[in-house]
């Protein structure tokens with residue numbers, strides 16, 4: 227499965243089977259998390275066999291079931307780290323999808339379990355990503371039109387169109403899709419709108435845009 231296929235097949239999954247994440251898959255997942263921490267300065271941690279975060283009334287309200295593994299999104303308490311959390315968290319999500327795993331970003335409907343991960347001085351928990359083998363592969367979300375989130379028009383280059391399309395497939399908190407992608411010359415300005423977790427969302431959206439457009443980080447204005 228390539229990145230674009232993974233972007234299209236990824237949907238939030240909230241109902242997991244009891245099949246354990248183990249062997250090669252576990253090793254690969256742990257390796258990608260390690261690599262992301264090294265390049266970003268984040269403190270992302272894989273938490274395994276910990277069902278309590280998703281065993282509360284809040285998690286049931288969020289319709290979660292069978293979650294016992296998640297990635298704790300820990301990083302320094304600064305806006306640039308919120309965006310990094312989104313960018314690198316989604317990189318892990320897409321790699322997990324390619325490994326046959328399912329995921330769900332969760333910022334609200336879970337219970338914090340401070341003994342399950344480490345939060346150093348100056349850091350905070352931005353949320354978690356549930357990970358495991360889903361009982362379904364989820365469903366496509368309702369999406370805004372490209373024109374609502376970007377200045378895409380008939381004259382736009384193909385790479386920008388593909389980038390915007392991939393961005394619209396990104397998970398965002400409450401599916402708010404509050405971002406704006408503006409092509410200016412051959413660079414793109416990415417802005418977060420107002421809304422809860424919109425800076426984390428922006429990082430996620432930028433990762434999708436890069437994969438969809440085939441451009442690297444130098445595309446950003």
Ligand SMILES: Cc1cc2nc3c(=O)[nH]c(=O)nc-3n(C[C@H](O)[C@H](O)[C@H](O)COP(=O)(O)O)c2cc1C
Nearest residue numbers: 237238288331332333334335367397398399400401
């Ligand atoms: C930063 C962030 C926080 C989220 N928090 C929650 C949450 O607390 N509970 C939940 O059920 N889903 C949560 N989600 C999942 C979104 O509801 C989901 O991504 C969105 O509806 C789009 O659906 P999709 O991921 O299937 O494409 C969150 C997503 C993001 C990106």
